[in-house]
Amino acid sequence: MTTTTLGVVQEWPQRPVTAHRRDAGEDESRGANGADWDRYADEYQATHGEFLGDVGFLWGPEGLTEAAARILGPLTDRDVLEVGSGAGQCSRWIRSEGGRAFGLDLSHRQLQHSRRIDEMTGVAVPSVRGTATHLPFADASFDVVFSSFGALQFVADIDVAVAETARVLRPGGRFAFSITHPTRWMFPDDPGEEGLVASQSYWDRTPYVEVDDETGATSYVEHHRTLGDWVGLLAGHGFRLTTLLEPEWPDGNDRLWGGWSGVRGRLTPGTAIFGADLATGTKVPTCGPGRDLTGDQ
Numbered sequence: 641m642t643t644t645t646l647g648v649v650q651e652w653p654q655r656p657v658t659a660h661r662r663d664a665g666e667d668e669s670r671g672a673n674g675a676d677w678d679r680y681a682d683e684y685q686a687t688h689g690e691f692l693g694d695v696g697f698l699w700g701p702e703g704l705t706e707a708a709a710r711i712l713g714p715l716t717d718r719d720v721l722e723v724g725s726g727a728g729q730c731s732r733w734i735r736s737e738g739g740r741a742f743g744l745d746l747s748h749r750q751l752q753h754s755r756r757i758d759e760m761t762g763v764a765v766p767s768v769r770g771t772a773t774h775l776p777f778a779d780a781s782f783d784v785v786f787s788s789f790g791a792l793q794f795v796a797d798i799d800v801a802v803a804e805t806a807r808v809l810r811p812g813g814r815f816a817f818s819i820t821h822p823t824r825w826m827f828p829d830d831p832g833e834e835g836l837v838a839s840q841s842y843w844d845r846t847p848y849v850e851v852d853d854e855t856g857a858t859s860y861v862e863h864h865r866t867l868g869d870w871v872g873l874l875a876g877h878g879f880r881l882t883t884l885l886e887p888e889w890p891d892g893n894d895r896l897w898g899g900w901s902g903v904r905g906r907l908t909p910g911t912a913i914f915g916a917d918l919a920t921g922t923k924v925p926t927c928g929p930g931r932d933l934t935g936d937q
């Protein structure tokens with residue numbers, strides 16, 4: 641237990657957990673992950689905040705910036721929504737580029753950090769607490785929706801989350817997101833040599849679930865979709881995929897970030913970044929029957 645600069649007592653390091661691969665639905669995933677990010681937020685910002693930059697847009701641990709990649713397209717005077725905005729670093733950078741960026745995040749504590757950095761930098765990101773599967777915005781409100789390692793791998797109802805994104809985007813709008821590269825699900829989440837030996841099926845979509853050893857409560861859930869699943873999801877909701885970036889690990893980056901490291905990053909991709917445009921003039925289905933991507937039949 642540590643007392644933080646925000647004056648609230650946070651519970652970290654994490655209590656002992658046991659990892660499973662088993663089904664987990666949307667309510668269970670959201671309940672576990674919201675509480676997990678509330679517990680983890682102080683540690684996360686203390687560890688990664690400097691690398692992220694208070695007004696900085698990184699797509700992942702490799703360090704690829706939006707300033708270099710330009711996946712989102714023009715930002716000046718655009719209405720932009722960041723889903724899973726955390727402490728708002730990316731959205732703050734967009735504001736500094738002339739875009740009207742807004743944040744949405746599940747974690748109250750992450751949003752408190754966002755407010756803290758707003759005040760420190762003088763660049764404020766109006767933000768709301770919510771979830772990717774139920775965006776509290778009117779249809780066609782945004783020109784760009786994006787997520788940098790935000791909500792998408794934490795939701796079970798991914799079909800609903802992509803449908804919600806299509807709903808709040810204007811026709812022709814841009815959707816871009818980064819996630820753990822789907823091929824990483826074949827390997828143990830270990831930044832060393834052990835993390836280079838494939839031991840799990842790439843096609844096994846069963847969620848990764850951590851359970852608190854003491855209480856038996858689900859404490860964390862992540863969801864896997866293959867590259868083909870993502871292509872199908874985007875196409876099924878009226879998006880035209882234009883970009884799939886798999887950033888290489890750059891020389892000089894000796895950072896360890898969970899399972900991301902130079903040891904693995906020089907051989908296998910750790911991050912996948914998708915960019916897609918919403919079709920214009922097409923009636924886009926909202927949440928259709930979709931396919932079951934969680935492995936549930």
Ligand SMILES: C[S@@+](CC[C@H](N)C(=O)[O-])C[C@H]1O[C@@H](n2cnc3c(N)ncnc32)[C@H](O)[C@@H]1O
Pocket residue numbers: 670673674677692723724725726727728730744745746747750770771772773787788789790791794795
């Ligand atoms: C790895 S952080 C990414 C934030 C920021 N881009 C960064 O790099 O720090 C993931 C964020 O997604 C949020 N999140 C998880 N599940 C979510 C959901 N269902 N809806 C919205 N946000 C969610 C978490 O609270 C957390 O702040």
